[in-house]
Amino acid sequence: MAQKLSAREILEHLVAFPTVSRESNLAIVDWIEEYLAGFGVKAHRVYNEDGTKANLYANIGPEVEGGVILSGxxxxxxVDGQDWDTDPFTLVEKDGRLYGxxxxxxxxxxxxxxxxxxxxLERGLKRPLQIALSxxxxxxxxGAPSMIEEMAERLPRAAAAIIGEPSMMQVVTGHKGAQSVRTHLRGFEVHSSQIHRGVSAVMEAAKLIDWANRVNAENAAATPGPVAAMFDPPHTTFHVGTVQGGTANNITARDCRFTLTFRVVPGEDADAWRQRYLDKVREVEAGMRAVEPSTFIETESSFGVPGLAPEEDGVAEALARRLTGDNGEHVVSYxxxxxxxQRAGYSAVICGPGNIxxxxxxxxxxxxxxxxxxxAFMERLVESLAK
Ligand SMILES: [Zn+2]
Structure with a gap:
């Protein structure tokens, strides 16, 4: 290929791949790999378990430490159920906006x-650009953790990682972490007039959900530390979005399921928060078993995303501030x-085009x-890596 395309032209190609998360992304990875190969750049893939998806990373320039990772x-x-005016997988320009x-x-x-x-490549870099696409x-x-691990092992250590999520090109130095715990309570069915012999999974679940309410209130009442104070709200929060349980108004519910998601201020220990919840689960379970030994509560952690903590004298922050001129304090809620x-030891910030x-x-x-x-950011970045 070796054909130079503008960012706009590349975007046109990328948007045309309908890479919805449930589908394979290998077609877009093929395209990017071929594009890079056209400039003599060797890309590396890190596949998922069944080989239907891949991360792609590459080192551009000398294989030395001190480079910059561009992560996307x-x-x-x-797009299901959304009302689009244009084809979502065709880039369309209208009134100064690129739709897709x-x-x-x-x-x-x-x-x-x-x-x-x-x-x-034309400018000639002294320190590399590293591209990381998940x-x-x-x-x-x-997807990203397996790629980050391999990059840390195989590439010379980069000094900074810029994660290009939409921030209007502002320098975002922090976000909360998130974890989810799926909870399933198995109660014991009796006619509700005999409630003292039964265990209602729904009513026991209510105890756990109300625990989340109380912790939210406790956290809201506490004085936030300096990192927490940057966020709105300035504390860790717990939330239950859906509950399923019970079969009839006059039967103590056999089953109840809900998912608890908590958003943790960076710097606080997410595992410790989860443990506090699990301690409460064991307490509620003990009460259920005292009535009927066959009852239980099972939990499953479904996902965890570590928070981004603002760094003291962070290399990535200093670089992004120099390149954008943005000196404001920004944290985001996503x-x-x-x-x-950052968890893998890289200095990291968020800075990318567009509005969330x-x-x-x-x-x-x-x-x-x-x-x-x-x-303009990329031009300045290349210039700074060439010196
Ligand atoms: Zn995103």
Whole structure:
């Protein structure tokens, strides 16, 4: 190929791959791999278990330490049930906006990173650009960890990771972490007039859900530390979004299921929060078993995304501030792969084109001016790596 494409032209190609998380992303990975090969850049794949999806990473420039990782994801959220004015998988420009699924979240950044490759090669880098594109970000940041692990092992250590989630090219230094615990209570069915002999899974679940209410209130009443104070709300929160249980108004429920999700202020120990919940589970279970020994509560942790903690004198933050001129304090409420890079020992920030308000929506778009701002960022980044 070896054909130089603008970020806009690359975006057109990327949007045309309907890489909804439930589908394979191998077609887009093939395209990107071939694009990079056209410039003599060897990309590496890290597959999922059944080989239907892959992460892709590459080192551009000298194999030395001190480079910069540009991190994006290849998957997008579904368009099912959304009312689009244009074909979501065709890039359409209208009124200074580029419409299409993933333009904002986050193929726009992916396209900028790929467009920067020939620029970097022409300029000649002293420290490398490293590109890291994941799968399954939108379903709980599932893909990236195996790639991050392999990059840490096989590539010279990068000094900074820029995660290009939509931030309007502002430098975002923190986000909360998230964890989910699925909970299933098995009660004991009797006629509800004999409630003292039965165990209602629904009523026992209510105790656990109310525990979450009380912890929320406790956390809200506490004085936030300096990191927590940056967030809205300035504390760790627990939430139950759905509950299923019971079969009739006059039967103590045999089963009840719900998922508890907690968003943890970075720096707090997410595992300790989960343990507090599990301690409460054991307490409630003991009460159920005192009535009927066959009852139980089982739990399963379904996903966990580590928080991104603002770094003291962070290399990534300093670099992104220098390149954007943004000196504001920004944290966000959504989870990203930035926390995973940071957990692996990389200095990390979020900085990418587009507004998170447009992500996941019908008629998702990226302002042309944001793509241009992103390109100016890439030009300055290449320049800084060439010195
Ligand atoms: Zn995203």
């Amino acid at each position: 994801h290849t998957d997008v959220v579904p 699924r993933g333009t904002c979240d986050m193929k726009g950044f992916d396209a900028l990173a790929l467009a920067a490759v020939p620029l970097a 799968y399954d970000e939108e379903v709980g940041c599932l 989870g990203t792969e930035a926390g995973q890079f 308000d447009q992500a996941h929506q019908a008629n998702e778009y990226l302002e042309v001016s944001q793509l241009e701002a992103g390109w």
